[in-house]
Amino acid sequence: MWHLGIDLGATSFKCGLISPEWKIVARNQDETRALQGPEQAADRIAEHTRELLAQLPSGATVSSIGMCAPGPLDHTTGTLIYPPNLTGWRNVPFAQMVSERVGLPVSLEHDAKASALGEFHFGAGRGAKSMALIIIGTGIGAAMIVDGKLYRGDHDAAGEIGHITVDLEGPICRCGATGCVEVFASGPAIVNAYNYATRRNVESGEEIARAAHNGDEIARRVLQRAGRALGAAIATMAMLNDIDTFVLFGSVVKAGDLLLEPARQAVPRYSYPTTASRIKIMVGELGNDAGILGAAWGAAGGIG
Structure with a gap:
């Protein structure tokens, strides 16, 4: 059976035709044009989907399409509830809209959960329980x-x-709590800390990662602090859920060991020795393909 996955983002959407061996063999993409509304986006996603379906080998079929998108969403109904970066898209039955246009069932999954499925089955998490x-x-x-199945919670x-607290006396987070890992290790937190220390106006964590690789000592210190905060949160998550494998995603992760090594070194300070010795922290392997593959896997019935 062949598969098709779609990763819908606020700026662009990406589609992939996937072989029975779970390899993306053809792909296309386009701008989302979110401000023009969901109807036109569904039209163009359907058009790009049909282009890929036309490339199927003779006799091959796709039985369903998996799509992922930013939340909040309802995966059971395929509805985009109110994604902050898709302005005006409130309670949109987007899976149904695309399905009606292409004539195939379409499932909808949160982009983070789809990416997790992709990395678990085909990327850095292969072989993990x-x-x-x-x-x-x-x-x-x-x-x-968890145990091979996507864990959603109640x-x-x-x-x-x-929003795990890593510093009881730390800054106030945008959520209202104190000392969340996000105020130390999110992209904006890293950028703000670097710009405050240097009086510069760097705009992205990726720029700071490059600066650190080029020997910028302040960039290195900012990433080290972010890594320690991540390590503390990972240690908490590992002890609560008994998870050993942690895969990191995002532009800041391009800093590599400048971020990961402080995280690894922090883990033993915040967890049992037996827990700390098992934890593996690594960078995702699939990039943008993780969401495409994970969404398709879920649509194909891969979620237990």
């Missing part, structure tokens, strides 16, 4: 695979690692 994917962006979120909100 359980895994957490941590996405470092404007905020910090996570998705968990309200489909499991994985709010960004």
Whole structure:
């Protein structure tokens, strides 16, 4: 059976045709044009989907399409509830809209959870029994695979690692709590700390990662602090959920060991020795393909 996955973002969407061996063999993408509304986006996603379906080998079929998108969303109904970066898209039955246009069932999954499925089955998490994917962006979120199955929690909100407290006397987070890992290790937190220390106006964590690799000592110290905060949160998550494998995603992760090594060194300070000795922290392998593959895997019935 062939598969098709779609990763819908606020800026662009990406589609991939996937072979029975779970390799993306053809792909296309386009701008989302979110401000123009969901109807036109569904039209163009359907158009790009049909282009890929036309490339199927003779006799091959796709039985369903998996799509992922930013939350909040309802994966059971395929509804985008009110994604902050998709302005005006409130309670949009987007899976149904695309399905009606292409004539195939379409499922909808949160992008973090889809990426976790992708990395677990086809990327850095291959061979693990359980895994957490941590996405470092404007905020910090996570998705968990426990005993091979996606863990959602009672309200489909499991994985709010960004709001684990790592400093009882730390700054106030945008959520209202004190000392969350997000105020130390999110993309904006890293940028703000660097700009405050240097009086510069750097705009992205990726720039700071490059500066650190080029020997910028302040950039290195900022990333070390972020890494220690991540390590403390990972240690807490590991002890609560008995997860050994942690895969990191996001532009800041391009700092590599400048971020990961402080995280690894912090883990023993915040967890049992037996827990700390098992924890593996690594960078995701699949990039943007993780969401495409994970969404398709879920649509194909891969979620237990």
